[in-house]
Amino acid sequence: MGDVTRRRGGARAVCAVVALLTLAAAPGASAARPPQPRPYALSDEAAEVRGTAEETDAPALRPGLAADRIRPGEEKFYAVTLDAASSAHLAVTAVPEPGSRPAPTDGVQAELRTVSGLLCDMDQASAAGQAAYPLTVATSRIVGPGTTRQCRAEGRYLLHVTRREGGARSDAWPVEVSYLKEPPVRGRVPAPRPGAEEQTDQNNARPSPPTGRPRTVHGGTGFDDAEAVRDGVWRDRFVPGETRYYRVPVDWGQRLYADAEVPGAARKDGSPPPLVAAGLRLNVHNPARAPLDREQFRAWTGNGSRADRYSNPVRYENRSMDAASRTHLAGWYYVAVTVTAPMAEPFPGGVPVTLRIDVRGRARKGPAYAGDARAAGIGVAEDDRKAAGTGRTAGQVRADARLRTLGWTGIGVGSALLLGLAGWFLAARRRSAAAPGGRAPR
Structure with missing residues (x-):
């Protein structure tokens, strides 16, 4: 997938570290290059697909993840x-490639x-x-x-993805497609609550940000390796x-408050620090990866920069309301923070970011799904709450689940072998006893 990082185990990272140490130890080695921004990490679970220019040849997507590339002006089905x-x-x-400067006309549509x-x-x-940052639609x-009869019907549908023209550069962008299939609910769908449409952060006072000693975290470079x-x-x-x-796990009835802050900085010579017009951006995505809003960049001045978001309470019935429609699923919510390349001038050694998280409200019982909603990634289990704060990623959770499955499979196979050997031994003893001159077992 070109310059996009795929996590294929630790061997590649070890080799990179060894190479860097060797280069640094070499006689006459030049000064180390400044650290480069890490690119978005496509999930190693994503199936390779090639979208087509013609509708009739469109490849089939299955629930889960898929990966492709798209050039400027290209359309894919x-x-x-x-x-x-x-x-x-x-x-x-x-x-987009990290550190690049896409034109404002460049973008993606689905x-x-x-x-x-x-x-x-x-x-x-x-x-x-x-600024270059992952664009999610x-x-x-x-x-x-509210859904038309034709769009509720069983059958074949088409996902049409368009990369808009963005100027002279013609580099292809990697794309990751997420398909979450949500089971139907049993019984009657709850009606929207009066006033729920107004429970947005534009219409509600923000809570006081959490305080205390900060803990260290290393954010992931994509949805799949996002730190819990x-x-x-x-x-x-x-x-x-x-x-x-x-x-962050956000259950039914709860709402998420997220706040990202970059501190101020002063130049040693006493001159005013440079103004970065677009320095910091924060956005929140639901369990289906849909962004809750189109957040704008915040300027950074010598006094710092801050961005926050306060979501609606998560309710199944929110899906029928415009302002709250994307807070209709409980599960893992994603906080994406972007620090732009011009921030290197005031922070040449890296940009410190303080992230404050507060999940407010009591968890409530969700809808009665007629299917396995947890398998689809909907809902919050006790294991999710325990995982929060440990830094475990979705990929690590899947790997642990596979190891547990292999472990239980191994135990089952081993038990079957032992039982088989025991049965063979008893049968042999019986045959020996039944043979002429055989001795009866004691």
Whole structure:
């Protein structure tokens, strides 16, 4: 996947460290290069796909993750087969090269359509602030009130992804497609609560940010390797030009407050620090990776910079409301923080970022799904709450689950072998006793 990092184990990292140490020890080695921003990490679980320019040849997407690349001006089609009962959530993350300066006209758009061409949902994002950061757009097919009959029907649908023209550069962007299939619910779908539409951070006073001694965290470079955090204060250090991800379990009825802050800095010669017009950005994504809003960059001055977000309470019925529609799933929410490349001037040794997390409200009982919602990534289990604050990523959790499965499989195979050997031994004893001159077992 070109210059996009894929995590294939620790061997590659060890080799890189050895190479750097060797270079540093070599006679006449030049001064070390400044650290480079880490690129977005595509999941090693993502299936390789090649979207097509023609609808009829579109490759089929299955629930989970897929990876592709897209050039400026290119259009790609992918096919999804939907039943008439489940909802489907598709998110596309396009990844400009870290440290590059995409034009404001560069961006990505996703549309979910029927094969007859009827638009069911669409989303788009542009490279605001002339800064390189992952652009995530999300579409959904919701089975419920407000969805047209054609978009609720069983059959084949098309995910249409477009990369808009962005100027002279013609580099292809890696893309990661997430497909979350949400089971239907049993019984009646709850109606929206009066006033719920107004429970946004624009209409509500922010809570007081958490205080206390910050704990160290190392944010991931994508959704799949996002570090798990919980309530409290966290400290990370960014290479300018990086976007880092953190994940927080948010249950039904709860709301997430996230705050990111970069401190001020003064020059040693007493001159005023440079103004960075687009220095810091924070955004929050739901368990289907859909961004809750299109957050803008915040300027950095000598006094620092700060960005925060206060989500609506997570409720199933939010899906039918415009302002709160993307807080309709409980599970892992993702906090994405971007520090732009120009921040290297006031912070040549790396940018310190303080992250404050507060999950507010009592967890409530969720809807009765007619299927395994947990397997789809919906809901919060006790294991998720324990994982928060340990730094474990989704990839590590999957790896641990595979090891547990292999362990139990090994125990089962071993037990079967022992039982088989015991049965063979008893049968042999019986045959020996039954033979002429055989001695009866004691």
